[in-house]
Amino acid sequence: MLKPDPDVPGPKAASVTPRQRRWHSRVFTGCVSCRRRHVKCDEATPSCSNCKRLNLPCTFDRKFVFKSVKPTATTTTTTTTTTTTTTSTPSPRLEDGLHASAAPRRASSLSGSASSGDDGADDASSTATGIERAQTDVVIREGTWPPPGGGKRQAPTVITFVSENFGLAQGNYSFSATAAAAAGGDHGLYTRPNHTHRFVSDLPSGGLSTRDDVYLHHFLNTVSSYLIVFDTPSNSNPYRQLPSLMGNSGLLRDAMKALGAMHMSGLPDTQNRQLHHSAAMKAYGNVVTKLRGTVASGQGQPTLELLATTLLLCMFEKMASHDASWKIHLVGAAQIFHSLYSPRVSPRSSKASGRTDDAELQGVATSLPLRRFLVSLMAYLDVAASVATGEGPLIAGDYWETFGGGWEYNLGVPSFAQSRSRADRTMAQIRQSWSRIMSIQTDLSQFVKVEREGLSPQQRDMYYNDLVHRLQNWQDSTPDIYLRLDQLDAMPPDATPEEHEILTAISCIQTYALACFVYLDRVMCRSVGSAATNASVAAAVDRILTLTFNFQSGINQLGVLWPLLTAGIATVNPVQQNHIRERLASMRGFGFRHISRVLETLEYVWERGHGEDRVDYEEVERIISTNLVP
Structure with missing residues (x-):
């Protein structure tokens, strides 16, 4: 066997050209997980396909850094894979909230x-x-x-x-559980108005x-x-x-x-x-x-x-x-x-002005009127957050009554009223009924909180029955004007401006009362689409949608988002779902992101149907808890 001569040069190696990546446009959108893994994201909501396949949290947020923040003596710098954030550590005082x-x-x-x-x-x-x-x-x-x-x-x-899609804000709808069963799920009439207002x-x-x-x-x-x-x-x-x-x-x-x-x-x-x-x-x-x-x-x-x-x-x-x-x-x-x-306990002087806390x-x-208003605004957001997260309110009790002297956010603000009207007494009774609904909502969130911590079946039934009794007691003790609403399925065409205002207000509150019952059933059963199996829930959903579509229009639609979300999670009727979808799509024109997030939540639930095998209820709760829907 011949050995190669070391003095003879071997064949030349084939020249390898460096691999060049094809030009493409670089995008900077996509969820955090896909950007971190450097993979293409389809940006589907609420979870992209990659995160869904790998069971990863899917968020579309980047950390926002304020460069102008002046650091104190103690400064901590943390570096992550996406951004570098410098935070200042203030002295631990009562300003923790600040x-x-x-x-x-x-x-x-x-x-x-x-x-x-x-x-x-x-x-x-x-x-x-x-x-x-x-x-x-x-x-x-x-x-x-x-x-x-x-x-x-x-x-x-x-x-x-x-957008002109606000035309969907008006029209007569009729949602009846009996009629739906007879018609095979066709829930009511839908008419698009042919007039607009600039x-x-x-x-x-x-x-x-x-x-x-x-x-x-x-x-x-x-x-x-x-x-x-x-x-x-x-x-x-x-x-x-x-x-x-x-x-x-x-x-x-x-x-x-x-x-x-x-x-x-x-x-x-x-x-x-x-x-x-x-x-x-x-x-x-x-x-x-x-x-x-x-x-x-x-x-x-x-x-x-x-x-x-x-x-x-x-x-x-x-x-x-x-x-x-x-x-x-x-x-x-x-x-x-x-x-x-x-x-x-003791007066402390202010370093800046030399004045005491007193x-x-x-x-x-x-500043009494504005203080009452801010107390009610605090309660408005606090109660909505407690229902969304199921963690209870940040401030205990009906503090809008004890510290604010009564409800003074929407539904009329008496401390700022410059004149009296014949409807003032009726509106005061309506605000009181709304205050009681707010109190029931806080108790609902407290029930969710203790239920997560662990309750026996007997304790759960006790909480549930007490809350149902409170809702029924509220319904039985509402002002007489609510009795007229029970006989109406749409705003009377001959209603005076005062009657229109009152009927709009009580229909809004009534949708919240019904939504509280639907919400209670959902957290008790820990499932969505309960209107398919519970006739009482189905009837409540029908009434919520009737009052929403036929009594709430224009800006007033913003006051019934939570009942609309709650009813949408419970319904399995395609016609009702489509009406809710059209209403929320038209409300995007108000320019608020949380409206679109309500629709995204409902689309997530509707896409997966109902039942434990199709919908991850914990994921539904997580999505709801991130959106503040008063």
Whole structure:
């Protein structure tokens, strides 16, 4: 055998060309898990296919870092695979709620818009192209929107428009359990109205000099009406009185600007959406930075301005984010609330002003109407959060009665009323019935909390029967006006304005009472689609949808989101599901992200049908707990 001669060179190796990856456009969207694993994400909601296959948590959020936060003596830097966050450690004082609410927020990866693409919103890249979109009309019920302000105005400037799909807000529906069984599930009539109303946000040409003024004006004249829901000419809107609480810090002013700018960026067909979104995030960052500075310097004394600011930050997260960031601000508001009403052991001087806490609280005591309003607003969000999370309220008891002197958020605010009307006594009784429903909702959330901790079957039955008895007792003791509602399936065409207002209010409260029963059955059975097997639940769902579709229109639709969500989870009727889908799709025009998240939750449940084998109830609970739906 011949051996190769080492002096003879061997054959040349084939030249290997380096592998070159084909050009492709790089995207920066997708869920956190897919971006971390560097795989393509189909961006399906509520969970993408990759995370669903691997049983991974699926979130579409990135950590938002405020670079302008001034560090204190102790600074901790943590590095993750996606971002580097520098946090400041403030001194542990009563302001724990403040620094909790000032924690770095989690912003959506679709940073160009407050809403996802399903809301008709663009991402940052598509907004930057400058494509002009046709403007459409916002449709509201005639007479539910009072023109802002008064006096002589110049030509209005159109700043936002909302989709014409608001036409779905009106129409006669009939949902009857008996008729549904006879017709094989066809639930009622549906008619689309053929008239629309244009809403124009008018700005005096010489009155607003800067964009910040536009955002503040938009909050006070538009967003405030959406938040208070029942904004009628006879009811003063307390949100428009918040500027009286603004101090030198600018906290409350920036919070209102952030809400105004974010709402404008979330409206369909809004031009310069990225500009509004950036302005909203900048104002939000300013508020958080100032809050942290206040905490770090030890100047965070409890004031109504701080309470109002943190509550507005909670509203901001509710209307704009894709996660449960609102919880941080709600906890901060609860801490401030406790500080305002906690007994004072000894007066402490304020380092900034030299005044004692008693002097600081003197302004709180004199601002009686706004204080009552903020107490009711705190309760409005607290009770909604307790029902969503099943963890009980942050503040125990019916504190809107003990500290606020009665309900003063929506359904009329008597402390701000400038005149008396014949309906005042009836509306006072209606507010009292709403207060009792709020109390029942807190007990429902407490039941869910203790049930998770472990109850015997006998204890569960005892809790359940007591809550059912409370709901029945509430129904038996409601004011006489509710008896008239029992005989109606639609708003009477000859109803006077006062009757229209009263019937709209009590139909809203009635849907909440029925939704409490449906919610109680759901948490007791730990299943969805219970209307298919429980005739009482089916009848309650039918009545909720009848009252919602035939009595609630325009802005008032925002007041029945939780009953609509609860009924949607329980129903298995395709016709009812389609009506709910159309109603929620039309309500996207209000510009609030939590409306779209309600629809996403229902689509998740409907897609998987009902029954333990099809729907993961714990996953349904997790999704619901991240969305604040008052």
